[in-house]
Amino acid sequence: xxxxxxxxxIYNLEAINQAIKEFKNLAEFSIKETNDFFEIKLDNINGEVxxxxxxxxANYVLGLMG
Amino acid sequence: MAIDKDYNFKVKENFLExxxxxxxxxxxxxxQTAYFFLDKVYIFLDGDPNKEIKVIMKxxxxxxxxxxxxxxxxxxxxxxxxxxxxxxxxxxxxxxxVAKALYNAVPNEVDELLKxxxxxxxxxxxxxxxxxxxxxQKKVKKPSSKKATEGKGKKRPPSLKLRRLKGxxxxx
Numbered sequence: 538x539x540x541x542x543x544x545x546x547i548y549n550l551e552a553i554n555q556a557i558k559e560f561k562n563l564a565e566f567s568i569k570e571t572n573d574f575f576e577i578k579l580d581n582i583n584g585e586v587x588x589x590x591x592x593x594x595a596n597y598v599l600g601l602m603g
Numbered sequence: 604m605a606i607d608k609d610y611n612f613k614v615k616e617n618f619l620e621x622x623x624x625x626x627x628x629x630x631x632x633x634x635q636t637a638y639f640f641l642d643k644v645y646i647f648l649d650g651d652p653n654k655e656i657k658v659i660m661k662x663x664x665x666x667x668x669x670x671x672x673x674x675x676x677x678x679x680x681x682x683x684x685x686x687x688x689x690x691x692x693x694x695x696x697x698x699x700x701v702a703k704a705l706y707n708a709v710p711n712e713v714d715e716l717l718k719x720x721x722x723x724x725x726x727x728x729x730x731x732x733x734x735x736x737x738x739x740q741k742k743v744k745k746p747s748s749k750k751a752t753e754g755k756g757k758k759r760p761p762s763l764k765l766r767r768l769k770g771x772x773x774x775x
Binding site: 544546547548592594595596599600602 | 606630634637638640645646647649650651652656661
């Protein structure tokens, strides 16, 4: 399990949702929205990508926004 | 955590952290710059876009070269900032050039009509509009005069009066 907190003032939800679609085969994603953050919870992560999935996901979201 | 006094970099294990004044470099510029480095490092952004953005870099292959990359990040920030300013300055000229190129690429309706007119055989007069009234009348009269001439060659049947006279002569 892992949690990534994306700042709402920097990242947009559309990019996050798009990234989740692309990564859905590697883990189970759920989104929780707080005042300042989109909290993405990752469960049942594929063993092969366990170490890098959070960083790759964050990079992917950033890439969709660039 | 080590602090680089010159650039305010904080290096810890495989991470490098620094802040960027977003009043100097807007968020759009920072995002463009981050995009440029996505293949080299993992990048995460945080902070307040109206004050200061925190950039967290994580090396994909260890700590080697992270500080150097941070310096390059600042250089690229300047580059992207300049690009954005030039882009904003030239926006109208760019739009004008693109609009003109598109306008020239689409065939002009007036040109097409002119071409059609040029290709047409204007000397043809299928409706006889270009002819004078006399000329057109001659054409109309022709069939009736033809009918008149048609009868001349043939023998007319004898009239009723003539037939009666012939009948009286025969009786006598």
